[in-house]
Amino acid sequence: EAGVVQSPRYKIIEKKQPVAFWCNPISGHNTLYWYLQNLGQGPELLIRYENEEAVDDSQLPKDRFSAERLKGVDSTLKIQPAELGDSAVYLCASSQGGYKNIQYFGAGTRLSVL
Amino acid sequence: AQSVSQHNHHVILSEAASLELGCNYSYGGTVNLFWYVQYPGxxxxxLLKYFSGDPLVKGIKGFEAEFIKSKFSFNLRKPSVQWSDTAEYxxxxxxxxxxxxxxxxxxxxTKLSVIP
Structure with a gap:
């Protein structure tokens, strides 16, 4: 069974440029998560989707970050414009949902903003 | 807001040494608990999970964790570590x-470094 697939694995951009990350969850998983992981920290939730609906986006900085999950499968996270402080690893996870669920993580996209 | 504390930032052990990594959380109600591992690259x-039942749970690769509700803790243990356990937990x-x-x-x- 394929795991959570993310691309690209690495991205280097200059500040003020836009950037987008893509995630394909495990087949059949209706819940999708985007996390931010700074160096030396654990992952922190940015947004959670139940199918196509963003049900928890309270920690997404909406002035520059946006996300979408059209058709309830793949998802894209975008930053526009990127700032130096956005350099981090962006993780995608998926699960079958519910309280007793296990989240499976992708390899992440390491973003460097110069 | 919920918080999770891991007591050790970096642990260095020799092979065959015993391991215990501390974890405490703040929420006073019913929780589900997990340990995840990230090997280099x-x-x-x-690694393992606790939902309910026996508070001593066993995971992959010989790891186990004990849920102590009164202490809000979920410590990870392994009796004898191997070089291949080098990872972040x-x-x-x-x-x-x-x-x-x-x-x-x-x-x-917690970053674990196991010295051969």
Whole structure:
């Protein structure tokens, strides 16, 4: 069974440029998560989707970050414009949902903003 | 807000030494508890989980963890570590976050280095 697939694995951009990350969850998983992981920290939730609906986006900085999950499968996270402080690893996870669920993580996209 | 504390930032052990990594959380109600591991260059993987029942849970690769409700703790243990256990270990707690939803909160992680 394929795991959570993310691309690209690495991205280097200059500040003020836009950037987008893509995630394909495990087949059949209706819940999708985007996390931010700074160096030396654990992952922190940015947004959670139940199918196509963003049900928890309270920690997404909406002035520059946006996300979408059209058709309830793949998802894209975008930053526009990127700032130096956005350099981090962006993780995608998926699960079958519910309280007793296990989240499976992708390899992440390491973003460097110069 | 929910918080998870991992007591050690970096642990260095020799092979065959015993391991115990501490994890404490703040939520006072029912929680689900996890330990994830991230080997160098790899993605986060589930090591073990606790939902209910026996507070001593066993995971992959000889790891186990004990849930002590009175201490809000979920410490990870392994009796004899191997060089291949070198990785970063994250404790995570799934707890209510309001409005009927739940959120998985991670600790900052503990980096384990095993010396051959």
């Amino acid at each position: 790899q993605h986060l993987q589930l 994250f404790c995570a707690v799934n707890a209510p976050s309001g409005a009927g939803s739940y959120q998985l909160t991670f600790g900052k992680g």
